[in-house]
Amino acid sequence: MSTIIDIILSILLGGILLLVVLSANDITAETTYMLNGDLFVQQMLVSVVQIVEGEIRNMGYGIPDSLGATVVVAQDSAIAFLEDLGLDGVIDTVRYYVGPVSDLPSTQNDSDRFLYRQINGSPRSAIGVVTRFQLRYFSQGQADTLIPPIPSEDLVSIKIVEITLEVQNPYALYRHQSQVEPGERNALYSSSMWRQTRLASQNLRR
Amino acid sequence: MGGKAAVILVIGFGIVLGRIAFNMNDLETKAVDNVSYYLENTIAHNLALAGTNAALSMVYQDSTIRGTVTNPPQFTSGPFTGGQYTSTMTDVGGGLLRLRTVSSFKSLNDTVDVTFTAPGVLPFSIYAWFTNVEGDIWWITKDTVWGRVHSNDTINVNGSPVYWKKVTTAKKFNPKPGYGTNHAIFKDGYETGVHPITIPTDFTYLINASTSGGRRYTSEIWITLSAGTAANNDGQVYVRNTETGPIVDSVSLSDPLFNGAILGNQRVHVKGTLDGKLSIASLQDIYVEDNILYEKNPLYYPSDDMLGLIGQTNVVVTDNWNNNHDCEIDAAVFAASGSFGAEHYSTRPVSGQLRLIGSITQNIRGAVGTFSGSTILHGFSKRYRYDTRYDNPSVRPPFFPGTAPGTLQIAGWWESFRLPRF
Numbered sequence: 001m002s003t004i005i006d007i008i009l010s011i012l013l014g015g016i017l018l019l020v021v022l023s024a025n026d027i028t029a030e031t032t033y034m035l036n037g038d039l040f041v042q043q044m045l046v047s048v049v050q051i052v053e054g055e056i057r058n059m060g061y062g063i064p065d066s067l068g069a070t071v072v073v074a075q076d077s078a079i080a081f082l083e084d085l086g087l088d089g090v091i092d093t094v095r096y097y098v099g100p101v102s103d104l105p106s107t108q109n110d111s112d113r114f115l116y117r118q119i120n121g122s123p124r125s126a127i128g129v130v131t132r133f134q135l136r137y138f139s140q141g142q143a144d145t146l147i148p149p150i151p152s153e154d155l156v157s158i159k160i161v162e163i164t165l166e167v168q169n170p171y172a173l174y175r176h177q178s179q180v181e182p183g184e185r186n187a188l189y190s191s192s193m194w195r196q197t198r199l200a201s202q203n204l205r206r
Numbered sequence: 207m208g209g210k211a212a213v214i215l216v217i218g219f220g221i222v223l224g225r226i227a228f229n230m231n232d233l234e235t236k237a238v239d240n241v242s243y244y245l246e247n248t249i250a251h252n253l254a255l256a257g258t259n260a261a262l263s264m265v266y267q268d269s270t271i272r273g274t275v276t277n278p279p280q281f282t283s284g285p286f287t288g289g290q291y292t293s294t295m296t297d298v299g300g301g302l303l304r305l306r307t308v309s310s311f312k313s314l315n316d317t318v319d320v321t322f323t324a325p326g327v328l329p330f331s332i333y334a335w336f337t338n339v340e341g342d343i344w345w346i347t348k349d350t351v352w353g354r355v356h357s358n359d360t361i362n363v364n365g366s367p368v369y370w371k372k373v374t375t376a377k378k379f380n381p382k383p384g385y386g387t388n389h390a391i392f393k394d395g396y397e398t399g400v401h402p403i404t405i406p407t408d409f410t411y412l413i414n415a416s417t418s419g420g421r422r423y424t425s426e427i428w429i430t431l432s433a434g435t436a437a438n439n440d441g442q443v444y445v446r447n448t449e450t451g452p453i454v455d456s457v458s459l460s461d462p463l464f465n466g467a468i469l470g471n472q473r474v475h476v477k478g479t480l481d482g483k484l485s486i487a488s489l490q491d492i493y494v495e496d497n498i499l500y501e502k503n504p505l506y507y508p509s510d511d512m513l514g515l516i517g518q519t520n521v522v523v524t525d526n527w528n529n530n531h532d533c534e535i536d537a538a539v540f541a542a543s544g545s546f547g548a549e550h551y552s553t554r555p556v557s558g559q560l561r562l563i564g565s566i567t568q569n570i571r572g573a574v575g576t577f578s579g580s581t582i583l584h585g586f587s588k589r590y591r592y593d594t595r596y597d598n599p600s601v602r603p604p605f606f607p608g609t610a611p612g613t614l615q616i617a618g619w620w621e622s623f624r625l626p627r628f
Contacts, residue, residue: 024226028226032229035230042240046243049244050244050247050625051625054621054623058620058621139393140392203618
């Protein structure tokens with residue numbers, strides 16, 4: 001009799017332990033997924049930011065005053081500027097712009113797109129995947145906000161650029177339909193945003 | 207037996223769950239580490255920038271510094287705690303100097319390079335408008351300057367003047383740009399607190415030029431410029447001792463032995479049309495008696511005509527009949543210790559427009575008329591246009607004064623940046 005009771009109790013305890021393990025496994029898997037997603041998003045954001053921020057800080061380097069405006073294209077989501085990239089006396093045109101969402105049809109995220117970098121006329125290269133790349137332009141002291149499209153004669157007034165970057169995980173965490181508010185996407189994407197509000201190249205102010 | 211199994215079970219669960227916890231912790235740490243890495247990068251970069259700015263202020267005080275400019279001890283408080291920087295100034299050849307600041311913060315280093323053009327003489331004609339003292343005169347709406355502006359004084363702004371090129375002041379703007387009445391539009395930016403630029407009052411080099419290849423006159427003279435024929439650079443200069451007296455000297459601007467400098471010890475009166483390159487200087491005042499024009503107006507035609515009007519004291523638009531019906535001056539004007547202004551500006555009749563194509567350098571900002579609101583009461587309304595040929599520092603009228611050596615100009619600013627860790 002006591003053996004039967006032992007077996008029943010063992011099965012009961014074993015079952016509880018199994019349930020705990022399975023539950024822990026679920027939670028662990030979900031948490032790991034989210035943490036991995038966050039890490040991925042942050043690494044991608046920092047990578048993109050390091051390139052964009054570093055290069056835009058140096059825009060206008062090696063460009064003589066006589067050439068006029070250093071920023072040659074100033075749009076909401078695209079910028080092109082002159083810089084001696086190779087420190088070799090040769091003036092390069094550097095262009096950053098976002099591609100269409102159709103460039104990334106295979107990801108679950110319907111808002112992500114490549115951020116492209118192009119030097120002179122060479123083939124473009126994707127330096128990251130972003131969901132938002134927004135630019136604003138200011139004259140010195142932010143006295144004026146220059147609204148794109150900026151006339152070519154006013155490009156020389158650009159002294160400060162504000163850059164907003166957002167990166168989202170290409171893979172989603174789906175929510176139950178009942179949790180989705182009107183106008184929201186039914187998927188959740190871990191997201192990270194970076195904004196440089198006063199990115200001023202000293203070369204534009206010399 | 208059952209007790210041993212339970213212990214093994216517990217230990218096994220402990221190991222598995224511990225491993226899971228470790229992995230999750232590691233992920234969290236990595237996520238924080240990633241942001242922390244960016245922060246440390248930013249601090250290292252800001253430290254290099256701070257060092258650069260500190261070194262720049264020292265270099266502007268003493269532009270002869272070479273080698274280590276500043277190397278303060280490691281920071282022991284504040285956001286840069288544990289950080290350090292070193293700034294060095296090096297002559298890199300090609301007429302360039304380089305200020306390099308290297309910062310170190312934790313295991314990270316960052317570099318900022320500022321390149322300067324070596325000290326040299328820049329002509330004052332690179333400025334459309336240069337003043338040592340602005341006085342209580344205000345820049346207002348409809349004032350437009352097409353070239354560089356510099357003042358060693360506070361620049362007063364009331365309204366929306368437009369500056370197409372960079373504006374620099376050794377002091378400040380009153381009020382600050384974008385505040386109060388200052389709605390100025392700076393198309394090419396501005397800089398306050400720059401090193402003052404001294405206007406030279408020593409005319410020895412001009413005296414030497416006038417006596418070795420130029421012309422020097424000891425008495426008061428009246429100069430009439432003549433454009434000559436339609437050919438280029440065949441202008442003539444006629445010199446009189448009185449306004450209507452006989453010509454006592456003439457100079458051909460095409461004469462290869464003439465170096466382009468004419469200087470009078472006393473007042474020099476000028477009018478006419480120039481074809482060639484010439485500087486007219488006075489150890490007292492220059493008086494503009496009538497229009498002074500170029501044969502070819504540089505605003506509309508390719509022109510190599512250039513005139514410098516250089517007064518050791520003032521350059522004055524004479525109060526006479528000719529000038530009281532508009533006056534045009536095509537010249538780079540320089541008034542070393544006085545002003546460029548109109549004679550009897552507060553009592554002369556309404557004189558129409560004073561048009562100037564060139565540049566103006568003056569010690570004290572002069573007046574050309576008086577106004578009540580937008581109505582001219584006496585004197586001129588101004589129409590000054592910068593002669594953009596002078597944007598190029600190597601282009602100037604003969605012997606036109608330049609800034610004293612020692613004024614460094616930033617030619618480039620480069621900041622290192624880190625490539626991503628993939």
